[in-house]
Amino acid sequence: MVLSSCSNDENSDGLPYNNINEFKVEHEGKQIYGKIEGATIELNWPYNAQLPATLKPSIVLSEKASVLPLSGAEIDPVKVTTYKVKAEDGSEKTYTLKINYLQPIINVEGVETPIEASFRHDYTIFGEGFSKNKNENKVSLVAEDGSKEYPLSIDEAQVLNDNGYADRLKIVMPKKEDMPAGSYKLKVVYGNRSVTTKKVYFNVKDLKLPYITIPESMISEIEGVRCIVLNSNEKHELKGENFEAFGGASQIFFTWRTPTSQGSDSSELTVVNSNSIQFEKSDWVDANKLYQRAYIDYRGEKNVRISVYLRDNAGNLVGVYFK
Numbered sequence: 542m543v544l545s546s547c548s549n550d551e552n553s554d555g556l557p558y559n560n561i562n563e564f565k566v567e568h569e570g571k572q573i574y575g576k577i578e579g580a581t582i583e584l585n586w587p588y589n590a591q592l593p594a595t596l597k598p599s600i601v602l603s604e605k606a607s608v609l610p611l612s613g614a615e616i617d618p619v620k621v622t623t624y625k626v627k628a629e630d631g632s633e634k635t636y637t638l639k640i641n642y643l644q645p646i647i648n649v650e651g652v653e654t655p656i657e658a659s660f661r662h663d664y665t666i667f668g669e670g671f672s673k674n675k676n677e678n679k680v681s682l683v684a685e686d687g688s689k690e691y692p693l694s695i696d697e698a699q700v701l702n703d704n705g706y707a708d709r710l711k712i713v714m715p716k717k718e719d720m721p722a723g724s725y726k727l728k729v730v731y732g733n734r735s736v737t738t739k740k741v742y743f744n745v746k747d748l749k750l751p752y753i754t755i756p757e758s759m760i761s762e763i764e765g766v767r768c769i770v771l772n773s774n775e776k777h778e779l780k781g782e783n784f785e786a787f788g789g790a791s792q793i794f795f796t797w798r799t800p801t802s803q804g805s806d807s808s809e810l811t812v813v814n815s816n817s818i819q820f821e822k823s824d825w826v827d828a829n830k831l832y833q834r835a836y837i838d839y840r841g842e843k844n845v846r847i848s849v850y851l852r853d854n855a856g857n858l859v860g861v862y863f864k
Contacts, residue, residue: 564582588642588643606627621637644670649667655742670734682720683727717747752783757854768860770862778813785815832863834860
């Protein structure tokens, strides 16, 4: 009699499943799920969320499958990452991760010739895709050879065509002590997007333009606005630099903005000397009114309009309140 035996193990070669069934990343308490199609995982990253330096995806696989890199392993979101899934029977499948930025591309309108800019003065950048919240934008000047970068402060993000983003940024040049004169490209960063102009955007130099500095001792805070408080129907004096560039009589404008309206009032001014101007409140300017922006508006060389804002020692805007 010959005896024989056989195995009844139907899965001796193992399970053949090598799929990624779920792919997600946790960011700031929220789950961002990847869309799996074929051998591609698409992760749509929110436009208003800063992409971190590393991600730790959580991966759900087919039964008894394994994956490299492992679920929870850190990856660099800037580099292309591929995941190799191995089934129990040894068969493999490779997935490629693709991260889509939902934020639109930032664009800065170019200039035919570089703008001749002066230290400490404000200029407006035109473009699209900027944040309406000025603090979420970062603007800097980049040396022509790319060796140095200097941050600029932003006074305001403005909206002309409201498509959900700002299309103008009002920026302020640094003091000449903080940055050398020279030719600079312009760089704007918002969220995951960044753009640097290919050509020189600003030629920055000391053009001896007027500048007004309000000492801290003159500044009060009214309704959350830092401002100078002036008595009505009196002659007032402001100190600064390079006032001879006004070339005589001009106008001083007090401007204000609210969520629903904007407007301006004006008063004639007199240049006393190179660092002092005097003006009187005009009869039609209401008392007990707060003006969030205050500036001198005049025509410079080649009839170019120049606005000189009232600022504190740190370069922040200062308003005016007539009592």
